[in-house]
Amino acid sequence: MKTKNYFKALWLSIVCSLVSNILVAAVPNITVSGIVTDASTGHPLAGVSITIDGTHKATVSSQEGKYSITTKVNTYLRFSAIGFKTQKVQVKKTVLNIRLIPDNTILKEEAVTEYVSCDEVARPMAKMVCRAALPAPYQTSYRPAHKEEYSSFSENRFLSPDKNPLSTFSIDVDAASYANMRRFINQGQLPPKDAVRVEELVNYFSYNYSLPSGNHPVNIDTEVGICPWNKEHRLVKIGLKAKEIPSENLPEANFVFLIDVSGSMYGPTRLELVKSSLKLLVNNLREKDRVAIVVYSGSAGEVLPSTSGSEKQKIKDAIEKLTAGGSTAGGEGINLAYKIASQNFIKGGNNRIILCTDGDFNVGISDDQALETLISSKRKSGIYLTILGYGMGNYKDKKMQVLAEKGNGNHAYIDNLQEANKVLVNEFGSSLYTVANDVKLQIEFNPAQVQSYRLIGYESRMLNDEDFNDDTKDAGEIGAGHTVTAFYEVIPVGVKGNIPGTIDALKYQSSTSLNTPQLLSSKEMLTVKLRYKMPEEKQSRRIEKSLIDKGGDNVSDDFRFASAVAMFGQLLRDSDFKGNASFEKVIETARKGLGDDREGYRHEFIRLAETAGNLSK
Structure with missing residues (x-):
């Protein structure tokens, strides 16, 4: 009798399940759309993650806060964003406008x-x-919370070409400072001055520079116009453009995901965002690409051996299982990651460690100098290091900036899923494949045309003049399709008044350089010299280009927009040389340079400038 009842109950259960599945399948798909805004300000929110509850299907909101996703009636959508409380809403209609509440x-x-x-x-x-x-992960250990850490630096000042004819620096392709700045402003506060690196704000955007031709993988692009924050001065833009390589033609990749799963990485803005970010990258892997996963907390371990990109679900499953808890043995994790990358090294391939962390190394090798030495010793292996920074309140920008530089890599800050998509999908080649190593710039100024000059930004990348020809001196790397931009503010000969950077005439010696016939007849303002090494080569190659200032202000949209970003960075830093810059002037100049803003990043910048202007009052 019991057996009969059992089978009867089992049969009933199966029938109910089938009926339920049929009913669910019968429910038609609908497309839900709407706008996500900040409940406290009413401003649209970009980069909000919208997920169908219980599935991996998701989308993100646009720069205008708009989203669209296809699902079924009565399912639930989860709306989550950094700094806001997650909302779970049942689908009852096709339009759902969501107001997210800030989460303190x-x-x-x-x-x-x-x-x-x-x-x-x-x-x-x-x-x-x-x-x-x-939460459970925090119960495994005591974890003191620390404040965010940024390197302090003094901005570059005006120099006289009589005494300082050369300006030498390493390029910087990082853009972490921009995303980090955006995070602060979106939370309703201006960023700390030392968190603002002007060159990283400018280099966050791509510009329409000429592609290289011939055998060189990099091209030099120059332009000069009126300085928007001081009309008597000239502004010189030096742009670099790396050769482009279609994603399908990129060499095979040997990636090691090195993931911080310590207690400080707990939460939606840290490990959960790391997991979502890396899944975006996994979606774009090819069969010939390989990925291994190493995690570190109190100790380090390999959670996934090197696996073909064709096994995407296996890689995603390994990522999804990660949980946060414990202290942070960063040095141990770095050593293991390099070991695994070396074991799977692909000659001529893209061998790279992708480190995801908030930078809070507090166990084992945690001293800054020791970590720098460790990374520097690994640099010669041909394995690059990309660092993706996550989190807030505990973020160690200072440490990650230096480690990426020492590891022949780059540093990005991921504040939302949209930024992860930009860095790891849209800019996959430029972020994760290097076409030129140790790229240095040296600009020689003509004192017959220039009274004084200053480099805007790049303070942490300055080199001695003799380092330019020294092939043992490490410098920055540039990826496929990448653009790099630098600005010089120049005071031309003839401008009167108190000229910063100039000195009194010398009593016991005099400069004869201005009396040379070649200099007196030259209309060149400056000459740009560039050195780089091809990957796997030890000897550098050199190219150069001269610039003549023809006067006027016939400049490109890229020039206007990039100069607006540089002006914005100087306002955030309260620069001594900001002149008559203002947030209103930033917005006006940026609007003139919007150009073809397909991705909407330039429009987003204007919104940030408007918000920053209101916060500064």
Whole structure:
């Protein structure tokens, strides 16, 4: 009798399941769309993740906060974004406009200075949190919270070409400072001055420079016009464009994902965003590409051996299983990642470690100098290091900036899924495949045309003049299709008044350079010299280009927009040389240079400038 009832119940269960599936299948698909805004300000939110609950199907909101996704009636959509409370909404209609509420929980978490066990209630609880009240990963260890760390630096000043005819620096392709700045402004505050690196703001955007021709993988593009924040001065733009390689023609890749899963990486803005980011990259892997996954917390370990890009689901499953907890043994993880990358090394391929972290290394090799030495020692292996920064409140920008530089790599900050898509999908070649190593620039100024000059940004990339010809001196790398931009503010000969950078005439010696016939007859303002090495070569190659200033202001849209970004960076840093710059002038200049803004990044910049202007009042 019991057996009969059992089979009867089983049969009933199967029938109900079948009926349920049929009913679900019968429900037609609908396309849900709408706009996501900040409930506190009403501003549209870009980069909000919209996921169909219980599935991996998702989309992100556009620069205008708009989204569209196909699902079924009565399913649930999850709306999540950095700094906002996640909302779960049932689909009842085709238009869903969502107002996300700012979440102060993360900020409160970062104010914690010590974690205590719950039986220590007798101790003062100010700025302490009972460990049992924390999410499970935090209960595994005590984790002091630290403030964000940025390298402090003094901005470049005006120099006289009589005494300083040469300006030498390494290129910088990083754009982490821009995304980090955007995160601050979107949270309603101006970024710390040292978090703003002007060249990284400018280099966040791509520009329409001429592609290289001949045997060189890089081309020099120059332009000069009126300086928007000081009409008496000239602004010189030096642009570099690397050769483009279609994604399908890129050499095979040997990637090692090195993922920080320590307690400081817990939460939607950290490890969960890392997982979503890497899945975007996995979607674009080819069969010939390979990925291994190494994680580190209290110790380091390999969670996925080197696996073909054809096994995308296997790689995604390994990523999805990752959880955060424990202290941070970053040095140990780096060593293991290099070991695995070396074991799977592809000659002539793209051998690269992609490190995802907030930079809070606090176990094992954690001293800054020791980490720099470790990374520098690995640089000669032909394995590049890309660092993706995540999180807020505990973010160690200072450490990651240096490690990426020492590891022949680049550094990006991922503040939302849209930024991850930009860095890891749209700019896959430029972010993750190098076409030229140790790229240096040296600009020689003609004192017959230039009274004084200053380089805007690149303070951490300055080189000695003799380093330009020294092939043992490390410099920056440039990826396929990448553009790099540098600006010089120039005071031409003939401008009167107190000229910064000039000095009194010398009593015991005099300069004869201005009396040479060649210099007196030359109309050249400057000459740009560039050195680079082809990957796997040790000897550099050299190219150069001269610039003549014909006066006027007949400049490109790219020039106007990039100069607006440079002006914006100087305002955020409260530069001594910002002249009559203003947020209104930034917006006006940027609008004149919008050009063909297909991705909407330039429009987003104008919105940020408008917000920053309001915050500065």
